[in-house]
Amino acid sequence: MPNFPFTEQFLTAGALRTLHLAQHLVCQLKVEILTTEQLLAALILDESRATEILSQYQITIESLPAPYQPYATEEAAADLSAKVSSESPETIEPVEQSESLTSALLVAQQRAAFLGRHAEIGTEHLLWGLLHHPGSVKEILDRHGLKPETLEPELDTQSGFETEPLEVDVQLHVADTTPSARTSTFRILDAAANRAREGMRVIEDYVRFTLDDTFLSREFKELRHRFTAACSQFDQHELLASRNTTGDVGTTISTPSELQRESGEAVLAANFKRLQESLRTLEEWSKVVARESAPQFEQIRYQVYQQEKVLMNLLHARDVLQGTSLYLLLTESLCHHGSGPAVRDALEAGLKIVQIREKEMPTQELIEHAKRVREWTHAAGALLIINDRPDIALAVDADGVHLGQDDFPVEEARKMLGARKLIGLSTHNIDQARQAVRSGADYIGVGPTFSTTTKQFTEFAGLDYIKEVAAEITLPWFPIGGINAQNLNQVLEAGATRAAISGAICGAEKPHEVTQKLLEMFAKNSSPS
Numbered sequence: 001m002p003n004f005p006f007t008e009q010f011l012t013a014g015a016l017r018t019l020h021l022a023q024h025l026v027c028q029l030k031v032e033i034l035t036t037e038q039l040l041a042a043l044i045l046d047e048s049r050a051t052e053i054l055s056q057y058q059i060t061i062e063s064l065p066a067p068y069q070p071y072a073t074e075e076a077a078a079d080l081s082a083k084v085s086s087e088s089p090e091t092i093e094p095v096e097q098s099e100s101l102t103s104a105l106l107v108a109q110q111r112a113a114f115l116g117r118h119a120e121i122g123t124e125h126l127l128w129g130l131l132h133h134p135g136s137v138k139e140i141l142d143r144h145g146l147k148p149e150t151l152e153p154e155l156d157t158q159s160g161f162e163t164e165p166l167e168v169d170v171q172l173h174v175a176d177t178t179p180s181a182r183t184s185t186f187r188i189l190d191a192a193a194n195r196a197r198e199g200m201r202v203i204e205d206y207v208r209f210t211l212d213d214t215f216l217s218r219e220f221k222e223l224r225h226r227f228t229a230a231c232s233q234f235d236q237h238e239l240l241a242s243r244n245t246t247g248d249v250g251t252t253i254s255t256p257s258e259l260q261r262e263s264g265e266a267v268l269a270a271n272f273k274r275l276q277e278s279l280r281t282l283e284e285w286s287k288v289v290a291r292e293s294a295p296q297f298e299q300i301r302y303q304v305y306q307q308e309k310v311l312m313n314l315l316h317a318r319d320v321l322q323g324t325s326l327y328l329l330l331t332e333s334l335c336h337h338g339s340g341p342a343v344r345d346a347l348e349a350g351l352k353i354v355q356i357r358e359k360e361m362p363t364q365e366l367i368e369h370a371k372r373v374r375e376w377t378h379a380a381g382a383l384l385i386i387n388d389r390p391d392i393a394l395a396v397d398a399d400g401v402h403l404g405q406d407d408f409p410v411e412e413a414r415k416m417l418g419a420r421k422l423i424g425l426s427t428h429n430i431d432q433a434r435q436a437v438r439s440g441a442d443y444i445g446v447g448p449t450f451s452t453t454t455k456q457f458t459e460f461a462g463l464d465y466i467k468e469v470a471a472e473i474t475l476p477w478f479p480i481g482g483i484n485a486q487n488l489n490q491v492l493e494a495g496a497t498r499a500a501i502s503g504a505i506c507g508a509e510k511p512h513e514v515t516q517k518l519l520e521m522f523a524k525n526s527s528p529s
């Protein structure tokens with residue numbers, strides 16, 4: 001028996017023949033799964049109600065891609081039809097079918113039911129199903145002017161042939177609209193919605209109360225509102241009426257892993273999983289009773305995958321960057337006694353993160369230089385970041401790279417560097433900072449704060465921008481630009497707990513002394529998380 005998504009349902013003779021023909025095409029074309037494309041080809045090739053409609057719109061085999069062209073001649077089409085007619089359905093090997101075909105068949109079934117011909121699915125309904133599934137087949141139909149509104153009148157009239165429904169015993173994936181199946185579907189939806197809501201709350205509470213992250217709390221809250229809006233499309237009465245908690249065989253089941261979580265991260269990971277699974281359940285089962293909601297749950301699920309990445313990344317970055325209050329940007333030309341002595345001095349004074357920022361140095365020289373600094377930073381237990389160049393960061397096994405708004409995109413750098421390397425991103429306003437968090441950057445540069453001779457700027461983000469970031473971002477962030485021991489307190493008072501500094505350390509007579517002084521100022525303020 002074929003593997004179509006109807007069980008003990010009725011297909012008209014024409015619809016059943018068309019589906020068999022489509023299945024035949026899968027073998028003939030040597031493709032792996034049955035898709036909406038073969039269904040359209042079969043509707044064109046067979047002689048049915050839909051074939052008539054398709055020919056009115058000049059939709060022929062020529063409208064299909066190259067592999068179907070051998071069936072463009074009358075003889076080839078007749079040959080195929082003859083083969084299908086001569087075979088008994090039992091001898092046709094079942095084939096796997098695409099999700100889009102399942103969904104198109106489901107729409108066909110719903111349309112037939114809508115007409116009061118419950119379970120009597122004709123070829124015109126199959127065509128209706130194809131018109132409702134976005135993709136290449138719908139595009140072909142659209143191109144020829146066949147749209148739901150043009151097919152609609154055809155569906156309301158009975159056809160001359162295909163009046164005899166044929167009972168077929170085929171598998172059901174989703175659709176069943178009997179009252180008890182409907183109640184079960186709502187029961188599933190109710191349980192999944194509750195589970196998703198709970199998972200969302202667990203995550204949101206962590207972001208809000210443990211992290212104190214205003215920006216991410218807002219993002220999660222917005223997600224929850226989107227979710228509530230999608231759920232509100234269910235009939236609330238049916239949803240509640242279907243609930244049967246005392247009769248739920250699953251309420252007392254708990255696995256050892258549910259009883260124990262090793263850390264906050266483990267709690268988050270488990271709740272992201274339960275949220276994603278519940279959203280998938282909602283997506284699948286809403287197709288049966290509230291089709292418009294399914295794509296919304298799908299979108300929300302993708303957003304949750306993204307939020308999971310952002311949040312887990314943030315936790316990792318906060319962990320790796322713990323204790324890095326002072327960030328030195330090391331540039332040879334700014335150093336009085338060479339960059340080697342400057343960085344060794346600063347490391348000895350307690351510096352924990354260094355960026356090599358060399359704009360002019362030839363690549364090979366830069367690699368040799370970076371390898372030396374790598375050894376010194378390793379010995380001091382400090383992180384090494386390379387400015388602008390992910391390739392050099394990889395070559396010298398640095399801890400990461402720093403990128404500007406116009407440099408390598410974060411997503412591309414992440415592909416090159418993998419999950420464990422740090423990616424810093426410069427930002428100059430609050431929208432860029434928010435976007436940087438969403439992009440999966442591990443820390444952000446915030447500036448320029450004050451005027452500086454190290455780099456030319458025409459505009460300054462100033463202390464106000466520091467205040468804005470301090471109010472909402474907990475991804476590690478470093479103010480930068482003209483910061484020194486004389487103005488650091490202003491930066492700290494604006495809410496910063498870190499800073500990136502170049503000239504004030506590189507250009508100092510005694511880098512050790514300056515570094516020590518700056519580190520003491522941070523320590524007095526409070527240590528960065």
Ligand SMILES: Cc1ncc(COP(=O)(O)OP(=O)(O)O)c(N)n1
Pocket residue numbers: 327329355357387388402403404405407424425426427444445446455478480500
């Ligand atoms: C920590 C930190 N923040 C900002 C910058 C500036 O990076 P970018 O905007 O790419 O400018 P250049 O440094 O490449 O001139 C930085 N390097 N480090």
Ligand SMILES: Cc1ncsc1CCOP(=O)(O)O
Pocket residue numbers: 329447448449451452453454455480481482483500501502503504
């Ligand atoms: C590279 C860069 N980007 C923003 S400000 C700046 C220069 C930082 O150097 P300094 O601390 O000497 O002002």
Ligand SMILES: [Mg+2]
Pocket residue numbers: 387388402403404407
């Ligand atoms: Mg740059």
